[in-house]
Amino acid sequence: MRIVFAGTPAPAVPSLRAVAASAHDLVGVVTRSDAPLGRKRVLTPSPVAEAADSLGVPVIKADRLDAEATAAVETLAPDLGVIVAYGGLVREPLLSVPRHGWINLHFSLLPRWRGAAPVQHALIAGDRTTGASVFQLVAALDAGDVFGEVRYDIPRGATAGEVLTDLADAGAELLARVIDEIAAGTARAVPQRGAATLAPKLSIADGALDLTRPADVVLDRFRGTTPEPGAHVGIAGARLKVLAAHRGPDTDLAPGVLSVSGKDVLLAAGEGTTVVLKTVQPAGKGAMAAGDWWRGLRLDGPRVELPGAQVAS
Structure with missing residues (x-):
């Protein structure tokens, strides 16, 4: 079959490569326009x-699949769009436009989890x-009706970025199999069953x-919003992005109190629980160990109140 592929971010790349490596003819790729990235906002092609x-x-390159993009795809005469x-x-x-x-x-x-952010909402x-x-x-x-699926047990502590990486590879294998079945005339799709839930963009x-x-x-x-759009807490009137965290010991501190235990920074949560940062x-700085950030606060006294959070030492 002649196949046209549409995708943009890194999780779509394994599928693109799987289609390119198949017995079919990958005749074109549709992706979104170059986007400004980094502090210097350099225009960068999508993955x-x-x-x-x-x-x-x-x-x-098209940000919308409008009449111009449709005409461009039509010239490729695809049998299948992916x-x-x-x-x-x-x-x-x-x-x-495609025959299939x-x-x-x-x-x-x-x-x-229908929508733009299914993995994030699942976590x-x-x-x-x-x-x-x-x-x-x-x-x-x-x-639409489903041709096939692959199930995935989410590893304990995995972030959305890590889960997407795994699903991108497993999904590419599933996709390649379904494409072959469509070409062979053996593909069978079944209606979706059960209650739908929505996963809008975050x-x-x-x-x-x-x-x-x-x-x-x-x-x-935290796991569902890591790496994007980014988990954060408000500290001293500024947003502190949390890049790595795990469950901590129980505490008698009130929710929102920060304390230090050895090299760990503990953030008290509800019901006497804590999160280890x-x-x-x-804001405005690079990633750093939570303990280094804590020492940089240069706190005085046994307890200091910061706007938006409580800090205990």
Whole structure:
């Protein structure tokens, strides 16, 4: 088959490479336009664009799959469209351009967590199992019939970034198998069953850690928002980004109190629990060990109150 691939971030690259390595003809790649990255805001191609360039595959850069993008895809005469985390919706008439339509690799067990951030929401909700699904793309959000899925037990302590890396590889294998089955005429898709839950895109505000909740709930949100959009707490009127953390010992300190125990910085949470801060990033600075950050506060006295948090020593 002639296949056109649409995707943008790093988790889509294993699928792109799997399609390129298949017996099918990868005739083009659609990805979002170069984006400004880093402090200097340098325009940088997407990970999918860079991978496609290394494979020698023609690239169509489009932030929306509009009439211009549709016309560009039509010239490729694809038999099948494949989309993995492109970052935009495929609507008619583009939806019907490929002879077999479009299939989507989605990083959840549908219909749970339809939307832009399925892995993040799964971790925030405390799910212990997730997976990846390949389904037939339809006009409704992530609602098409499912060709196949792979289940994944979430490792204890894994962040959204780590889970996505694993699912990107497992999902690429599933996707390649489904493509072969479609080509052979043996693919069978079944309707989604069960209640749908939604996983909308996260904002910076979604990374705020609510210290009135128990530590396990706090850590679920930390893992679900790491690395993006970033977990954080408010300290001294500024946002302290939390890069690495785990469950700590029980305490009698009130939620929101910071204390130090050896090299560890403990953050008291609800119900007498604590979170151990291991690596943090203060506003305007680089990542550092939480203990180094604590020493840099240069606290005086046995107890100091900071706006937005309490600090005990």
